Amino acid sequence: MGCPQCGHLLPSDARTCPNCGVDLALVALLAERAYLDGFPGAAPVSATPEALVPRIGEYMLEQGLISPEQLEAALDRQRSFSVRGEHRLLGQTLVEMGLVDRETLDRAINRQIIELHAALQEANRTLERRVAERTAELRRALERLTELNQIKANLISNVSHELRTPLAHIKGYVELVAEGQLGSVTAEQEKALGVVQRAADRLERLIEDLIEFSTASREGLTLKLQDVSLPALTMRVIKRSRDKADKAGVTLRVDMPEDLPYLHADPERLGWVIFQLVDNGIKFTPDGGQVTIGARQEDQLITIFVKDTGIGIPPERIEEIFEPFHQLDGSPTRRYGGTGLGLSLVKLILSAHGAEMHVESEQGKGSTFSFCLPTAANAP
């Protein structure tokens, strides 16, 4: 930006112009004042002392240095000049008319500039006070938020642990009954017990996820890193997901080289990540679609991907899907089950491995979730 007085290029933190010495804050204040007084064309002004004090006439009147009639006469003369296209400052006009001497005019201008300076300093002080107050308010809000987050994490953790014990009893006794150890069971009852068992398993998985999530967000994750065979891990995931895929009419495929080297990762956690991605793939893919678990090796890195031919994700909502307890369809009539916890935990597990998730998706066509891990030979 250039100086409004001399046009010299200003450094961004300048308070005065290094070339002509004009006080930039004062020029800005006066330009604003002139603007508010109805002179939109007032800026940029020539920052001579007199021009800096646009209401010098009124000020001199207040100070008893001129009479109202003298001011009126000077303003008349100024106007007649202006009709002829000549610009005359009021102070200059008063001096030319002999109504004040140059010295009195300069003294009045100086006094007004000093008063303006004082007002500017006071405005700066008020502003600093307000900034300090707002900063303190924001700090208090942040502390409160951190406290609330802590309460939430504790609540999730406590409730989940408390749910675990009664669920263990339910599962234990249902198993005893189902096995016929508490008396014979009819075929109808066996069917009903099967439903109860599957529901209890689902509940157990959810509780485990909640505990894992609250522990990971509070303390971070501790990994048990070792050499992992991805094809073997993939087979276990497929076995676990087969039922769900069959019911949904979705085909599961594997697309990875047979001679893939071992990975360096936590096998339990990595298996869980792939399972979650496949679970989502199946859930968000219509009947007749496909979910592929694949891998590619590139030097010492292996890219693992899970690709589906499902409903896809709008590009502007990809960030959202990693938020805990968040589903893209959050409506009460939503079609897909789940708690919205899967991908947030996936993200935590990957970041503990030093990896990052990439998502490519096209609405109506499908999505690919991928991440890279080092081969065992290249482990840090």
Ligand SMILES: Nc1ncnc2c1ncn2[C@@H]1O[C@H](COP(=O)(O)OP(=O)(O)OP(=O)(O)O)[C@@H](O)[C@H]1O
């Ligand atoms: N493959 C996918 N295709 C389309 N949308 C997806 C896919 N994966 C995730 N999403 C969107 O991201 C949201 C969050 O996924 P996330 O796995 O975290 O939760 P969820 O599957 O709804 O529940 P949970 O995993 O806890 O059972 C999903 O509800 C869905 O809206």
Ligand SMILES: [Mg+2]
């Ligand atoms: Mg999920």
